[in-house]
Amino acid sequence: MDLPRLLDGRLKLRHLILVDALTEQGSVVGAAASLHVTQPVVTRGLHDLEAILGVSLYDRGPRGITPTVYGAAFTDHARAVLAQLGQAARHVVEIADADRGTVNVGIHLAGSNLLLPRAIAAVKTRHPLLTVVVREATPEALLVDLEAGRIDLILGRLTSLGGESTVRERLYEESVQVVVGAAHPLTGRPEVSLPDLVAHPWILPGTETVLRRELEEFFVRNGVALPENRVECTSFLTVRQLLVDTDAVAVLPGLIGRGDPRLATLPVPLDPIGHSVGVTLPAGRPLGPSAQKLLTTLRSVAGELDAR
Incomplete structure (x- = not known):
């Protein structure tokens, strides 16, 4: 050529x-x-x-x-060029008015219920005219958007996804737990077995997620078939409402079930399954001032969560 x-x-x-x-x-x-x-x-x-x-x-x-x-x-x-041009335009606007910028953040389940809302609240307290746009999607879809410059950073579970085009930064460690509604018939039991859980409907993450593969391996190791009565969903709001309204069972990041009076965690050990929550950033594209403000705040709030 x-x-x-x-x-x-x-x-x-x-x-x-x-x-x-x-x-x-x-x-x-x-x-x-x-x-x-x-x-x-x-x-x-x-x-x-x-x-x-x-x-x-x-x-x-x-x-x-x-x-x-x-x-x-x-x-x-092409996506790298478009991302750089978009970043350049926004950077110029933010320099002209540092408090009126926009940051686009991609989110999947981990970090969505405490870390991101607290970070947004904190950064908006200091910069009330800064606009934060949140997009929820699968990790794979968010990586495409990050590469194309449609989002500035991804917050969620750090997995093997990514490559030379991204940089990952750990914010805190989080376990996963079996979560049900507070009125679920299994709450209050000192011990709950996996066969006990399979008798109830399940909410599982989508087949494209790492957590789903880990759960499938967990069931195989324990000699239990994957529940046939199930819903596949990664939207926290939908999952939470299903748990509250039904006898469904879900495996969620530990902080989601903690502190929510309408949810309860069950004493089922899932020791092999845990993860780091963090941010994924573009490797070759510097963050604009607005995105940098949110990232700094995410680090601060995560430090408080990690200290618990």
């Missing part, structure tokens, strides 16, 4: 936005809908970009498109 092609004026910002949308949506139809343009506009833009690069970026199939090795590589670079 002739490298100067990328700098001869034909490559436009819209091409980078297009590639990001195509890879995320997996189809021309989905990309057109997300960009609010027609399908012919998307198809024409993709043809133009492939002509500029001299390679095919996607394999076309009956169910959509899949990035080729060239498409996957170019998507990574």
Whole structure:
């Protein structure tokens, strides 16, 4: 490939936005809908970009498109450029008015009930006009958004996910516990066995999560089949309400069940399952002033939680 092609004026910002949308949506139809343009506009833009690069970026199939090795590589670079441009624009705005910035944080279950709300409350006390945007999703989806610059940082369980494009920072250690509603028939028992629990409905994390795989391994080690009567959910509000309203059982980060009068933890040892809660940051992109303020506050609040 002739490298100067990328700098001869034909490559436009819209091409980078297009590639990001195509890879995320997996189809021309989905990309057109997300960009609010027609399908012919998307198809024409993709043809133009492939002509500029001299390679095919996607394999076309009956169910959509899949990035080729060239498409996957170019998507990574396109998202990095878009993220840097977005960060630059926000940085300029924040310099002009340091208290009116915006920070976008991605969240999954761990840290969502105490750490993040307390950190937001603290940072808003000092900077009331700073806007905090919270997005809840799976770790995999949040990593894509972090890479693309749609979020500034991810708060949640630190897993093996990630790579050279991210930096992970531990904030505190947290165990997982079996949690039920306060009125559950198993509350108050000095001992509860795994077979006792299987007799009740379960709320399990989605199959794409690390915790789900760990729970499946836990059941196998204990010779108990995974509960058939189950709901799969990672939304804390939904999980909590189901626990309160039904006799369902869930495995949740320890701090979620602690201090909530409508929830109770059961004495079931889950010793092999525990995790670090922390933040995942972009490796090659400095945080803006607003995101840095929230990160500093998260560290402070986490220190208080870790000391418990």
